[in-house]
Amino acid sequence: MSDMKNNYNEGDLFGVPISTSEFIIGLIVKVNNNKMLCYFFSRKVSSLTDSKIEIERDEVLLVIMCSALGLDKKHWKLIGRYNNWDAKDWKVPNFKRIDIITNKCYEIIYNDSLEEIDSKEVADCASLDDFPEDGLAGYGYVEKRLSRLLTF
Numbered sequence: 001m002s003d004m005k006n007n008y009n010e011g012d013l014f015g016v017p018i019s020t021s022e023f024i025i026g027l028i029v030k031v032n033n034n035k036m037l038c039y040f041f042s043r044k045v046s047s048l049t050d051s052k053i054e055i056e057r058d059e060v061l062l063v064i065m066c067s068a069l070g071l072d073k074k075h076w077k078l079i080g081r082y083n084n085w086d087a088k089d090w091k092v093p094n095f096k097r098i099d100i101i102t103n104k105c106y107e108i109i110y111n112d113s114l115e116e117i118d119s120k121e122v123a124d125c126a127s128l129d130d131f132p133e134d135g136l137a138g139y140g141y142v143e144k145r146l147s148r149l150l151t152f
Helices: 139-150
Strands: 012-017 021-032 035-045 059-066 077-081 096-100 106-111 115-124
Touching: 012 139, 035 139, 077 115
Parallel strands: none
Antiparallel strands: 012 021, 012 077, 021 035, 035 059, 096 106, 106 115
């Protein structure tokens, strides 16, 4: 059994394969054990060797909490530190949770350790439309979601 050690940190960039020759860039904003808050960007790249990969806030395609297993298994390729990393610029957003049984909507608040600290019921679900969805995604789900988002 191999010993998988976290070799990634907040502010690190990584590549997620979306085809045999293209990657989407991810940014680790927060990490707590094997749980990460990541921002993924819409620009596709064909090489992960360029140490000057640029990302822009207006190119964010997906914000999601996900497992670090894709990095641990080396399926996602660690690129290195984002040159302009400043944690103050990348806060933990509030998330939305929709209870499919009751149809109630909640705004979910996490701390910087990615621990849920509060939830508020919201009367107007539409007010949460721009919030990322609450939950913890596996790396396969993230890849499929990115592929779907890129086809629209």
